[in-house]
Amino acid sequence: MPRSDEADLLDRVCLPSLRAAQNQDGGWGFREDSRSRVEPTAWALLALRGVESSQEMQRTGFKFLRSSQLPDGSWPASPGQQEGCWVTSLACWALSGDSDSRKAIGAALAWICADWPRDVHVVIRMIRKFTAPQRIISQNESLRGWGWTPRTASWVEPSAFALLALEQAPQELLPRTAEKRRELATALIHDRMCPGGGWNCGNPMVYGVPGEALVEPTVWALVALRCQPDRAENAASLAWLRANVSGISGPGSLALARICLELYGAEWPKTAPNLAEVYVANAILGNVMVMAWLCMALGQRTEWLKSGAGLAKTNADS
Numbered sequence: 001m002p003r004s005d006e007a008d009l010l011d012r013v014c015l016p017s018l019r020a021a022q023n024q025d026g027g028w029g030f031r032e033d034s035r036s037r038v039e040p041t042a043w044a045l046l047a048l049r050g051v052e053s054s055q056e057m058q059r060t061g062f063k064f065l066r067s068s069q070l071p072d073g074s075w076p077a078s079p080g081q082q083e084g085c086w087v088t089s090l091a092c093w094a095l096s097g098d099s100d101s102r103k104a105i106g107a108a109l110a111w112i113c114a115d116w117p118r119d120v121h122v123v124i125r126m127i128r129k130f131t132a133p134q135r136i137i138s139q140n141e142s143l144r145g146w147g148w149t150p151r152t153a154s155w156v157e158p159s160a161f162a163l164l165a166l167e168q169a170p171q172e173l174l175p176r177t178a179e180k181r182r183e184l185a186t187a188l189i190h191d192r193m194c195p196g197g198g199w200n201c202g203n204p205m206v207y208g209v210p211g212e213a214l215v216e217p218t219v220w221a222l223v224a225l226r227c228q229p230d231r232a233e234n235a236a237s238l239a240w241l242r243a244n245v246s247g248i249s250g251p252g253s254l255a256l257a258r259i260c261l262e263l264y265g266a267e268w269p270k271t272a273p274n275l276a277e278v279y280v281a282n283a284i285l286g287n288v289m290v291m292a293w294l295c296m297a298l299g300q301r302t303e304w305l306k307s308g309a310g311l312a313k314t315n316a317d318s
Contacts, residue, residue, distance in 0.1 A: 005276040010298040013279075017291045018044050019057060026060030027068070031286045038068055038075045038087045040288040042094035047295035049097050050303025062098040065091050073107030074115075085149045086158035088112060089165040096168045097304075106173045112162055113175040117147040117154045139192060139204055145185035155202040156192055156217045159185045160224035167224075168306055189221050190233045197233075197240030213240055215248060219256040223305070226263055238264055246271040251279040252290040255297035263305075 021028055021044070027036025028044045045061045048054040068091075069075055074084020075091045092108040095101040145159030163185055166178050194204050198213025199221045205211060218241055225234055241257055246269060248254045254275055261268055279294065296304060 005274070006298055009276040009279060010295060014291050014294045014298070015048075015051065015054075017286070018047060018288065018295065019054065021286070021288050021291070022057055022061070026062075026064035028061070028288050030288055032288070035079065036064060037078065038065065038091050039077070040292070041065060042087070042090040043289050043292035045094040045097070046304045047292035047299070050300050058098070062095060062101055065095055066101060066104045069104055069107070073104075073109075073111035075108075083150065084111060086146065086161060088115075089146070089158065089161040092165040093161070093168050096165075096170070102170065102173065105169055109166070109169055109173055109178070110175050112146070112165060113177045113181050115146060115150050117144050118151050140187075143184055143188035143191055145188040153202070154185075154188055156189055156199045157201070157220055159189055160217075160220040163189075163224040164220075186225065186228075189225060190231065193221075193233045193237060194240075197236035197238075198244075199237065213237070213244075215241070215244070215253040215257055219260040222260050223263060229264060234264075238266055242266055242269060245269050246273070248273065249278065249282075250290075251275065251282055252287070252293050254278055255290070255293040258297045259293070 017032075018028075021032040023029065023036045025036050027038075027041040029035050029037055030040050041061055041064060045058055045065075048058055048061075065075070068079070070082065070084050072084065074088040076083060077085050077087055088108050088111060092105055092112065095105050095108075143154070145154040145156075146162040147153055147155055148158050163182060166174060166182060189199070192202055192204055193199055194213045195210040196213065198218040200211045200214050200217055203211050218237055222234060222237055222241070225231070228234055238261070242261060245254070245257050245261070248257060254273060257272075258268065258275065275294070275297065
């Protein structure tokens with residue numbers, strides 16, 4: 001249960017701030033009074049899921065997302081752009097809680113499963129295999145997940161968000177290729193883990209130097225892979241996250257770490273900073289995404305994240 005000061009932070013600061021930041025068109029910008037964008041709108045909707053008093057806000061937020069979808073089923077990063085990107089997975093996940101958005105979800109899932117990142121050519125892979133020392137190139141370049149933009153390289157966070165979109169969506173809407181995409185992306189994320197546990201944006205080794213893990217990609221990788229809690233990569237990364245919680249100074253990263261550790265049933269370190277105190281000290285009023293993550297950390301987890309039964313078969317077969 002949240003501490004009294006954290007409950008106060010949720011009810012008196014975070015939820016009211018999200019409500020105040022919603023624009024007339026139903027969406028949210030990155031800050032209050034800024035133009036509506038897909039990414040902060042999706043996070044706000046996920047944070048408000050299950051909050052009874054926000055049903056009308058959610059309805060108009062879902063409407064904004066549907067109206068922002070491109071004809072090919074994707075969503076653009078910014079208004080006016082005509083090509084979709086990684087935010088398609090986030091929007092699809094947010095809409096999974098809306099029964100009126102099945103058509104939009106189905107189109108988004110088709111786009112997600114058709115978006116194959118650029119593969120490293122087989123000839124280049126063979127050259128690297130026989131000429132580059134293992135300590136310099138350690139990742140399996142035949143694996144593919146998803147990139148930040150279409151037809152580019154695979155990265156950890158967009159791959160994690162795509163896995164969550166596929167998992168949280170109505171399973172009957174999934175394209176036939178969804179299982180194969182899940183398998184490849186799951187293997188890619190595990191393969192990209194940093195040597196000491198945790199993940200960065202995508203490279204576990206850079207010119208022979210071990211990559212340094214970061215909180216946000218580590219959290220979303222672990223959340224996407226939570227149906228395999230006993231995997232060595234998961235255990236090592238969870239241990240890395242728990243060991244580094246005490247050094248987190250930003251309320252957004254601290255909220256994400258809390259979400260992740262609680263999902264895995266891991267004990268919250270006694271030395272961890274107080275979430276409410278970190279928020280006050282950083283004075284990040286108006287940051288919609290941080291507000292949303294705080295709401296997700298302090299609210300009811302079951303409302304915005306289902307059990308993950310959709311991945312159970314895939315993971316059991318891995």
